[in-house]
Amino acid sequence: MSGIARRTLGPGGVEVTELSFGAAGIGNLYAPVTDEEAAAAVDAAWDAGIRCFDTAPHYGMGLSERRLGEALRARPRDAYALSTKAGRILEPVAGRPVGDDLANGFAVPATHRRVWDFSADGVRRSLEDSLTRLGLDRVDIVYLHDPDDHAEQAFREGYPALERLRAEGVVGAIGAGMNQTAMLTRFVRDTDVDAVLCAGRYTLLDQSALADLLPAAQQHGTSVVMGGVFNSGLLADPRPGATYDYATAPAGLLDRALRLKAMAERHGTTLRAAAIAFPLAHPSVAGVLVGARSAYEVRDAAEQFARAVPDAFWQDARAEGLLPAEVPVPREESA
Template sequence: MRLRQIQNTPVAVTELGFGASVIGNLYRVTPADDATAAVDAAWDAGIRYFDTAPHYGLGLSELRLGAALRHRPRDEYVISSKVGRLLVPNEEPHGVDTEGFVVRDDLRRQWDFSRDGVLRSIEDTLERTGLDRLDIVYLHDPDDHWRQAAEEAMPTLAELRDQGVIGAIGAGMNQSAMLARFLRETAADIVMLAGRYTLLDQSALDDVLPAAQEHGKSAVAVGVFNSGLLSRDRPAEGMKYDYQEAPPELVARALAIAEVCATHGTTLPAAAMAFPHTHPSIINVTLGMRTPEQVGRNVELHDQHIPDGLWDDLRAQGLIRSDVPAERGRGRE
C-alpha cells in the first residue's frame, strides 16, 4: 500500500488507515478476539497507520490496539493518539459510559489542554498501549478551548516533536475553520479533518485545505461516509448524515451521485473513499474497522479504480463543487 509523507516531517502513512474507535466498543460491544483479528487483517492487507485516542472506550481502544501491535516491528507502522481529554476516576459512576461507548464508566473524561495535561495524557497513553513512543499526536476536539490548546498544548507538542519524542503534531476536529487556524497560526504539521471534504460536503475548500497548501502541511480525512449516507451503493431514507437522520434532499443528492458512479463502473462508497485524495494536501483516509470482514471490504473499496472522468461528470452536473481539483492527489503504479 502506497506511503504518503506528512510534509516537512519524517513520518509517512499508508493511504488507508485503521481507525480504532470502534474496537473501543463504539455503539456496541466488539469482542476482544474480533478487535485483534481486525488489526491483524489490516496488517496483512498492508495498512501501517493506526489511529486511536483515550476518548475511545475510556482507554479500551488504546489497550486493545497496543496489545495487537505490540509484537509487530515498531519501525514498520505509525500510530497516532490524541490529547485534551484526560481519563480520571469517576466518583459517581452509573454503570455504562454515556458518550457512545459500551464500557463501564469507572473513569470519566476531563478536558485539559494544559502543558501538564498534555504530558500526563501522553504518559497514560504509552502505559495503556505498552508502546515506547507515539508517531503522531493530535489535539482532540479543542473547539471550546482554542486559547489553551493553541497557547499551551500545541507548544508542548512542538517541544516534544523538536526533541524527537514525537514525529508529527496536529489537531483533529469535525469543523474545518479552526483547523485552518491551527495550520496558519501554530506549529501543527497535520490535521485530522472529519466529514468536511466528502462527496456531500466540500466546505474544507474554503479554509483548511488552502491553509495546508499555503503552509506546506498535510491532512488526514476521516468521516468520509458522513456517518453512513455514503457507505452503501444505494442510499436510502433513514440513513445517517453527521450523526443525525439524513435530510431527504441529501439522500436524493447521494442517490444522484451513486447513479453517476454506476455509469463509470464504480460504486458510491468506493468513490467516497477515493474523493478526498483528489486534493493534494490529503494524504490518507482513515476508516473505523471492527472486524476482519470490514477490513477486507474497505481494502477492496480502496483498491477499486476510480476514473478521473467521474469527478469531471460530478462537477459538470453540479453534484460536487466546481473548484474541486481536477487532478488526482493519489496515483497508483
C-alpha cells in the same frame, strides 16, 4: 492489496499509508466488540497493507488504545505509524462503575470520567497515560483532540507542550483533530503543526475544507488527513434513515447521495470507492482514515480503496452539478 502507497506528513518525516485504520470501532463505538474481533480487525488491516493506525483515550475510555497496542505488540515498531490524541484526561470513578458510557457513544462500563485538559501538564499526562495503555515507549503522531470550546488553552498551553515533545523526540509529528475547518485553519496558519486530522469536511457531500483549510495547508506545507469520508454513514449506504454527521440525513443530502450511488454503479464502481478516492486528489491530503470494527469492514475498505473509479464518473458528477467544477478529482492511472 499490499501496495498501499505512503506519504510523508508535513516536513517532519513521519510516513503514513494513504489508507489508515481508525480504531474508534474497536473501542466499542455504539456496540460491543470482543477482544478477538478487535484483534482480527487489526490483523486484517496489516494484511491489507495498512501501516497507519489512529486511536484516542476518548475511544471507549482507553479500550481502543489497549486493544490496538495489544494487537500491534508483535509487529516491528518501525514498520507502522500510530497516532493518538490529547485533551481528555481519564479520571477513575470511585467505587463500582454505575451504568455505561453510551451517552458518549461507547458501549463500555463507566469506569472513568473524561476531564477536558489542554494544559501543558495535561497534554504530557495524557500522552504518558496513552503510552501505558498502548504498551509503547513512543507514538508517531499526537493530535489535540476536539479543542472547539478550549481554543485559548489549546493554543497557549497545549500546542507549545506538543512542540516541546516533538523537539525532545518523544513524538514524531504533532497536530490537531477536529470536525470543523475554522480552528484547524488557525492551527495551520498560526502554529508549526505537521498535520491536521479533519473529519467530514472534505467529502463527496461537503467540500467546505476547500474554502479555508486546504488552501492554507497547501500554502504552509501542512499535511491533512481526512476522516469521516462517509459522513458517518450516508456515503457508505444511502437509504432513508441513514446518518449524516451523527444525525438522520436531510432529504436533500440523501437524494444527492442516492444519485451519486446510481452514477457510480452505472460506471462500474461503487459509491464507497468514490468516497474514499475523492479526498486524495487534493495535493495537501496525505491520507484518508476509515474506521472499522471487524475484519470484514477492514477488508471491504481496502477493496474499495483499490477499486478503480473511472474518469467518466467524475466528469458526470460535475456535469450533473453533484460536484463543483473547481474541486480536484482523481484521475485513473491510465489516463
